[in-house]
Amino acid sequence: MPHDAAEPDGIINPDTWTEVPRIIRESETPLPPPWQDLFGPLRAGSVDGLMVIGQCGQSIDARIATASGHSHYINGAAGLAHLHRLRALVDAVVVGVGTAQADDPQLTVRRVTGPNPARVVIDPSGRLTPRARLLANDGVRRLVIAGPDAAIDLSPDIEVARLATTKGQLAPVSILALLAHRGFRRILIEGGANTVSRFLAAGCLDRLHVVIAPMIIGAGPSSVSLAPIDRIEQAIRAPMRAHILGDEVLLDCDLSAQRIGVGIAKKSV
Ligand SMILES: NC(=O)c1ccc[n+]([C@@H]2O[C@H](COP(=O)([O-])OP(=O)(O)OC[C@H]3O[C@@H](n4cnc5c(N)ncnc54)[C@H](OP(=O)(O)O)[C@@H]3O)[C@@H](O)[C@H]2O)c1
Structure with a gap:
């Protein structure tokens, strides 16, 4: 497991971070x-012009809540x-309406320096409250799908x-095409589990960042839920690298082998 250049407390030195959001957008200089x-690995996707990153923060036993x-x-x-660094590096951050309603997140970059991304909510039936904090008019684009x-x-x-919906479902590949058409290239699917799982199932993630906290919850919803498979050969293979983040572990999972190109994909949910 590579240890990043870390401070004595294990938290990555933030001093060199400041220029990273600009460099990743404006040049090909190594970070x-x-x-x-x-x-x-988040600089460019290998399939089309998009880089789509899913993320989940979870316990050791893959729970995201009690x-x-x-x-x-x-x-x-x-x-x-x-998570805030990921937001600062992307053009748009996407959440499902379940997260918008349950957590009322701001989806801004506050814990590190960097620009705020556009905020996107997937809300098929229009149940998002107009008072949601992520809709605040703070100068960034806000988009409801x-x-x-x-x-x-x-x-x-x-x-x-x-x-268009099929049985109430919006095809993730159509969502990506819509976002690409609006000029968003690097896209963070922040959550929740339902939304990230749909993008994963549809082959619409280039990478998945799993941040594992040092706790075992024991019961509760899992970070990823997909349709059952019978055999291990059918599992999604995701080569991964581990990074130490303070007392947590980041698994950076490469899903490019199963990523569907947006321009050529079949409709899928
Ligand atoms: N640990 C983490 O990293 C993390 C990150 C974010 C959120 N969370 C937690 O996750 C919880 C909420 O997550 P959740 O899984 O319940 O909900 P969610 O993923 O935030 O939202 C799911 C809802 O979004 C809509 N949706 C998303 N993708 C869709 C698609 N392709 N087609 C149609 N509808 C789509 C649907 O709305 P309708 O129901 O209206 O059809 C769906 O029920 C919160 O408690 C939050 O704390 C955890």
Whole structure:
């Protein structure tokens, strides 16, 4: 397991971070140490012009909450800083309406320096509250992706895009095509588990960042849930590298082998 250049407390030295969001966007210069090792793989996708990153913060036993739904906070300072760094590196951060309603997240970059990404909510039936904090008019684009018949009544400064549904489902590949059409190239699928699992099942992630906190919850929802398979050969193979983040571990999983190209993909949910 590579140990990143770390401070004595194990938290990656933030001083060299400041220029990383600019370099990753504006040049092909390698990122300053230790960031090339950690974020270099996010520079460009191998299938099309997009780089789509899923993330989950979880316990050792892959739980994202207790059985009663309590989830704040599983990850500690280092894991949360990593999430904010991911936000600072992407053009758009995407959540399902379940997360928007349950957590009312801001989806801004606050724990590290860097630009705020556009905020995107997948809301097929229009149940997002107009008071959601991620809709705040703070100068970044905000986009709601809805089904064709959803009743959406939001401020005019919020973009609304509609996609066809199949049994209430929006195809992740269509969501990516829509985001690409609007100019977003590096995209973070932040959560929740339902949304990340759909993108994974549809072959719509280039990488998955799993941040494991040093705790065992024992029961409760899992970070990823897919359709059952019969045999291990059918499992998704994801070559991975491990990085130490303070007292947590980041698994950077490479899903490029099963990533579907957005331009040529069949409709899939
Ligand atoms: N640990 C972490 O890293 C992390 C990160 C984010 C959130 N969370 C936690 O996750 C919980 C919420 O997650 P969740 O899994 O319940 O919900 P979620 O993934 O946030 O949202 C799921 C909902 O989004 C809509 N949706 C997403 N993708 C869709 C698609 N392709 N087609 C149609 N609809 C789609 C659906 O809305 P409808 O139901 O309206 O059809 C779906 O039920 C929160 O408690 C939050 O704390 C954890």
